[in-house]
Amino acid sequence: MPTIILKTLINAPMGQCFDLARSIDLHVQSMQHCGEQAIKGKISGLINLGESVSWRAKHFGIYFEMTNKITTLEYPNSFIDEMIRGPFKKLHHQHLFKTIDTQTEMTDIFEFKAPLDILGWLAEKLFLTRYMKQLLVVRNKVIKREAEGV
Structure with missing residues (x-):
């Protein structure tokens, strides 16, 4: 199963970065290029523990729908969203935050598994x-x- 680990340093307080990472509105803004929209569940504002959002977006010329739920949330240190319905066999996204000097280190640990067994493995x-x-x-x-006001 592929795992993507991505670290981003941000010149802003940890709590602000945490809130921006769980903002439905900012997520939609960041995914404009694929027309992503929140269509059901929590469709704006900050998503919280136990809440879910259904997304609709166009990737590879095809529209996909996916529902993700916040399964863990420990403000302002971490939260996890997991796909509960959608195109993947599995999708698990950890969002981790820590302060380093005057910056926030935001770490994404993104694990997913494509459908279709060997064809999915090849696509991965x-x-x-x-x-x-x-x-x-x-x-x-x-x-x-957004966090740095640039």
Whole structure:
């Protein structure tokens, strides 16, 4: 199962970064390029423990829907969202935050498993892992820009 680990340093307080990372509105803004929308559940504001959001977005020319739920939340240190319905066999995303000097280190640990057994495994190896990492990089740039007021 692919695991993507991404660290982003942000010049802003940890609590602010934590809240921006769980902002539905900022997530939608960061995924404009794929037309992602929150369509059901918590569709705006800050998502909290036990809440879920259903997303609709276009990837690879196809519309996908996915529902994720916040299964763990420890303000302002970490939260986990997991896919409870959607295109993957598994999707588990840990969001970790810690203060280093005057910055916040935001760490994403993103694990997923594609469907379709051997075809899914091939897709993971050939392009899907790289694609998912790029989505995280784009999202984190938007969080960093918003937090730093740039």
